[in-house]
Each structure stands twice: as C-alpha cells, then as structure tokens.
Amino acid sequence: MDEKVKEEQSIADISAEIVPECCLDEEALSCEQKSEVEELKAKVAELEDKYLRANADFDNMKRRLEKEKMQAIAYAHEVFARDLLPAIDSLEMAILAGNNADVDSADLFVKVKEGLELTIEQFRKTFEKHGVELVDIEGTFDPNFHEAVMQVESEEKSSGEILQVFQKGYKIKERILRPAMVSIVK
Template sequence: MSEKQEEINEEVVQNEEVQTQENVEETTESNEEPKELSAEEKIAELEAKLKESEDKYFRVHADFENIKKRLEKEKYQAIDYASEKFAKDLLAPIDTLEMALAAEEAAKDMPAEELLAKLKEGVELTIKNFYTAFEKHDITLVETDGEFDPNFHDAVMQVDSPDHETGQIVQRLQKGYKFKDRLLRAAMVSIAN
C-alpha cells in the first residue's frame, strides 16, 4: 500500500471513531430522564390523580348504594308476597265450595237424599283439596295418639277412662297443625284422669 492509501485509511478509521462516539453521546442523552417537573406541575398532576380517584370512589359508592336499595326493595317484596303460592293453592278448595253451592241451586228437582249425597261428596273433595294444598306447603297434622305433649296439645278437659293411662290422650276435640317444625295451632284434646 502506498502512503496515500494509508492516510486515507487512517482518516476513514478516525471518522468512524468520531461517528461512533457521537452516536454514544446521543444515546446517552436520549436515555437521560426528562427534566425535573416544577413543584407546581407536580402538585397539579397529583391533584388530577386525586380527583380521578375520588370520581372512581364516588361512582363505586353510588353503585353500591343503588344495589343496596334494590336488594332491600326485593327483600320487602319477597316478604310481602311470600304466601302467594299458598294463596293460589287455596283457590281450588274455594272453587269447589262455590260449585257445590251452585249445584244445590240447579238440583232443586232432585230428591233430598241424592242432593245430600252430592253435597257430602263436594265437601269431601274440598277437604281433600285443602289437604293437598297443606301438603304442598309442609303443613301437617299434629299427632294425637299416645302421650300428652304440652308443646303440641292443649288439654281442655280430663276424663276418666279405664282404657287409657293417666296423662294419655283420650279424644281429639279439634285438630292441630304444624308448619314445618313450628306449631300453627295446638290440638285440643281430652286426657285421661
């Protein structure tokens, strides 16, 4: 190589070194953090973030209050209409009684014994409808066989009975009913003396 070529090569190498050094300086400058914000700018930024957080809080709180009010309203409606199914089930016995009365009007030409048999059949059907509705809603009869239980029986009289021991139920005077495990009405009974 000639001297001239060597000089050119040295110049190219020097130029490359200078460019590399400039690139490194530019990269370092671009990696530096942006200038510090002034105190007023920081305060303004923090106030904006605070306002945004407050807005979110108030929206969530309002949503919570709305849900709470809706649930409260639904709870009271559920309480108010809790017996709706039971009331619907009592419509069938009432319809049966009304049909029995209407049949009596239509059967004026019928002999009394036949009319009485039809009315008895209608009453029995009505009672059956009542017991079906009771069964659907867990209403059961209070048992009156055996020992007297003051939790479920109301002793209205004591009678002498050679067939029963003292304290045993002799006769049921009025049926008692339970709703699930709660007593609706105690059974009126007479007990052995």
C-alpha cells in the same frame, strides 16, 4: 349528609398527605415536580370520582334490595293462596248444586257430601305441598303440640294419654300454627 362532608374532608386530608404543603407553592417547583404534582392531583381526582361512584352504586343497591325485600314480604303468601283457589271453587260449586231444584234431596245430600270430602282432600294436598301438617294426636300428651281442655278418668288408657280430640292441630314445618285441643286421662 354529614357523613359525605366527613368523607370529602378525609379525601382532602389524604391528598394533603400525598402532596405536602411545602410542595404546593407551584412557583418554587421544578418542571419535573410540577408534572408529578399534576399527576398526583389527577390521581386524587380519579380516586375521589371512583369512591363517589362506588358509594352511589352501594346506596342504589341497598335501596333496590330493600324494595325487593318488602315486595317479597308483601307477596309471600301468593303461591299458597293461588293453590287454595281450586278448593274454594269446589265449595262454590257445591253451593250452586244446592240451588238446583231438579235434584232429589237424598241424592243432593250424597253428592254434596262427596264434594265436601273431595274439597277437604284438595285442602290437605295443598297444605302438604306447602309444609302444613297435622299435629300427631297418638300417644301421650305433649304441651308443645297439644292443649288439654279436659281431664277424664279412664280404665282403658293410662294417665297422660290422649283420650279424645276436639279440634285438630296443625304445624308448618316445626312451628305450631294451632295446637290440638284434646282431653287427656287423669
């Protein structure tokens, strides 16, 4: 609010510069000077109106952009979540298949295993679509991508190489979501 008062004062100062105080005594002015003063007053009023409108437009745009930004943040994961729904549906169908009493348990196991493999594949495709990748676990230990939970001696591999993976790691683009938990060779 103080800024608007300062802005209005600065407009008054500008108008005082344009129309000097000696010219404000309208009785002492000639007809030509009076019309010039009226034109300048009208121009100052017009510029003041334009300024106030532009300032209001700017404030409105700033509020609208802030609102759009907050909505974008709130719903940023909407597409990703929507793409995961088929995988969840597949898992629910697997549970329902387990409730079917007409199916032999050996056949049920094979079908549930196939369903789980297909569901994992759905998850992988969705992750790939959204830039989520597995952390590379081949080669030597990298503390940026791996978390060593154990060191083991091995004659098959050299020191610092990954021997076993306990939990896969994931990254989105170049940012680590979860490091791979591995054991490394001493």
